[in-house]
Amino acid sequence: MKRKTAHSGRFFVYILECRDKTYYTGYTNDLEKRIKEHNSTKRGAKYLRGKAPVKVVWSKEYKYRHYAMSAEYKIKQLNRKQKELLINGMRLDKVLRKRISG
Secondary structure (H helix, E strand, O other), X not given: OOOOOOOEEEEEEEEEEOOOOOEEEEEEOOHHHHHHHHHOOOXXXXXXXXXXXXXXXXXXXXXXXXXXXXXXXXXXXXXXXXHHHHHOOOOHHHHHHXXXXX
């Protein structure tokens, strides 16, 4: 039986800082649960295996799933310097307009 996915509600886009100082971006409808999964050895993204513990350095809540997924995609396209601007408080739309190399 297929599980029905909600299209509206509470969705979070987040950036994690890994033990090795790399960043990981994702989205979820339950941020606290997802972070616990990422920090466990059996659940969470393959990229994060061996990089735990991770900590949330940025997150934003969205009402609609498609907005969260779109933001996640855009953030994944950013370079490290742009992600750091976002983490330090610059709005995503402004980061996207800023051209930074490296």
